[in-house]
Amino acid sequence: MMNASFFIYLFDSCIGVAIVALLLLIFRVQADRAAWKVPLMLFVVITFLLCLLYFGERFYTDNYETKGGWSLGVRTVNLLLGFGQIFVWCWYLRAKAGVTELWIRRGTGIVLISILAVQLVIYIVLMDEHFFIASEGIRSAATGLYILFMILQPGVLIGYMILVQKRVEDKEARIYLNGIGAVLTIDFLWGSFYVIMLFRASPLLEQGLYAGFDLISLTFLLVNVLVAVYVYRCDIRRMMPVSEEQQEEQQLAARQEALEQGGLSRREVEVAQLLLDGKSYDDIAQLLHISKYTVKRHAHNIYQKLEVGNKVELINRFRQS
16 A cells, blocks of 8 residues: 655655756756756756655555565665765755865765765675675674764765855855755755664664655655745746836845844844935934934944945945945
8 A cells, every 4th residue: 555655755756857847947048057057957856866766666665565675776776866966965055155165175075975985885785685684793883884974974064054154145045055955964864874773673663663654755855845946936036027126125135134244233224224215313213213312323333333434335335235
């Protein structure tokens, strides 16, 4: 009998096809050769292939009532696709964040390829139909390595998430990119925990912790949905004609973000917005129900934090930007 995971993997695959179509549309309209286009397309395609792989495994298991693990070939393909998904996502984040430091690129490659090499040895040589066949000593060593991986690989993703937070100017894009990174981290930790339980012959497996609905199907769904929304909101929507009202809203939002990044308090941001709208101190005092002296004090702090001399310089600075 087919369970919830089967239909989620099927739905994931359909979303993957839709995202590939959206990206092809964007690439056709935008003729520039941006560095982020290739890794984003590869990430979507690899995620789609992973969904198909798990969908096929779930379909085969449910229909033929098979038990045990995947064959050596399928297990290797799964490992390579999972590695590729993380690798190209880091590549994409490097492109979006404008990372040029050579040590970051080399360090990422060395860490991820080392993890892949050891995983290939463990999966292909030391396991048979997803059951560990080595001695206790090798089993313990492999468990230790996997625990190390559970620190290193998420560490790489978290490092790139920090880079995105610092270097990507678009606040909305930062939210989606870090959300996708967080889901990928959870997916890797869950999968690693499963392998470690196999190494240790954990009774949790017999209790059905991974039976029926599994977390991996949900993480694939979340990644696909986040990527689809991200591509729509941060790429497709910006290709559409924008009305004057929408332009004004976008300018106000950009101004708000710039003021907040300048270290202004919430009240100072309110005062700065009114100053930029050309309001006098008296007008601001009346609108915010505060004294004129308080307005002047806030204005002084604003000029100091934004390194401008007066109201005219403040307006000119934001007009130029």
